[in-house]
Amino acid sequence: MIFPYTVRYGKPLFRLAARKGGNVADRIAANPGGDPHRPCICIGQTVAVAPGRTMEAVDTANPYDYERMMEDLGLLKQRYPFLAVESIGRSVLGKTIPSIRIGSGPAEVHYNGSFHANEWITSLLLMKFIEDYASAYVNGAPLGAWDVRPLFEQTSLWIVPMVNPDGVELVLRGLSRENPYYRQLMEWNCGLQDFSGWKANIRGVDLNDQFPAHWEIERDRRGVPGPGPRDYTGMAPLSEPEALAMAEFTKSRNFQLVAALHTQGKEIYWNYRDLEPRESEAIACRLASVSGYEAVKLHGSDAGYKDWFIQEFRRPGFTVEAGLGVNPLPVSQFGEMYREIAPLLLEGLASVSIKS
Structure with a gap:
């Protein structure tokens, strides 16, 4: 079965074969005209992928975004x-x-x-x-x-x-200036560019303190006054x-x-x-x-x-x-x-x- 795969980073076809299964010959056959040793033209290009029978889809050796x-x-x-x-x-x-x-x-x-x-x-x-x-x-x-x-x-x-x-993208990829919350996030993170310890969502709210199960008690126990890396319950449950x-x-x-x-x-x-x-x-x-x-x-x-x-x-x-x-x-x-x-x-x- 052939299906489209959109490239996230420039990748030679032999590396794509290793990541997605199968072999280089299969990749060349599915993508005629492609040079297996040259990177794909650009990020966002769509190529054809035929998954191998024994490949593992989930790569457990790298951070997972x-x-x-x-x-x-x-x-x-x-x-x-x-x-x-x-x-x-x-x-x-x-x-x-x-x-x-x-x-x-x-x-x-x-x-x-x-x-x-x-x-x-x-x-x-x-x-x-x-x-x-x-x-x-x-x-x-x-x-x-x-x-x-x-x-x-x-x-x-x-x-x-x-x-x-x-939040996961913020932790693993860092903060882009194109992020609509860039200014607030830098302020909430005390001006630090390192967001690896960030627990909250992108608005600085701890999602596991957001549910209507004695939320007010948890809010008062946490005592965190506003958005930040962790423990802020938000303004109301399920906000x-x-x-x-x-x-x-x-x-x-x-x-x-x-x-x-x-x-x-x-x-x-x-x-x-x-x-x-x-x-x-x-x-x-x-x-x-x-x-x-x-x-x-x-x-x-x-x-x-x-x-x-x-x-x-x-x-x-x-x-x-x-x-x-x-x-x-x-x-x-x-x-x-x-x-x-x-x-x-x-x-x-x-x-x-x-x-x-």
Whole structure:
């Protein structure tokens, strides 16, 4: 199958072949007249790509930004047409926030990543999981110790891999003078050009302090008076389009369980003001068992996505703090983190499929 691929950077055809699979002969045949050793004419040029059968779409060796995620979604959709990709809304700067559904079962589950911009590695974890889950299902192969076919047939998993695309781009690409918030962002960041520690969205609001679950208490606890790199709750709950999109998306589905991936700490938070259902602690213990993380009963935190989900629906909701270190965690940690997180994500699906 041949499909169009738009070049982000000047790339020789042999490098494009290495990135997207196949071989140079295939690339030359698909793009007659192209010199395999010369860069593409310009950024934005469209070339024809025929994905190889064994290539991996998701590159786990490099930092993972929004454009790379969108490219990978196109590749994965071509390879696995049963993946349903749609938009749940747009960011402040107008970027589409995609969701991906995998599975055909009646029990609905939701996972998300990159609420916080400097935790972009969670997007990479989820995108790699989508690829591996889809591949295992198609090939009838196990994923780790799991036979995924029953999970696929009993559950529908909805993943929003990057809730905060504007923030992720700011962390990984820096601040362009063309950004409409350039002046404000420089002021909010104390005049520093280094945005690698930025957690908030592009308007300086912490998206995981935006939900109507005792929001006023969290606002007063944080005590952050205005926009900045972290911990500003905004002027009101769901004032930011990314948080509003997540709330509306969640209300539109019938999720039996949700998990928000964050970094770091190797901990699983499972409770909220004693509103969680009885089975939440037992599920958290199973998630901890397969991942090596610690299940923690957390107090003194409000207004997060998990908090709101538990309060609103009285169903199991989890915050998973992946990895160890100082955010942003380096991509060199990805392999170890994925070996811990993939079984946890599968166990979450199994917890729901058992009930169905």
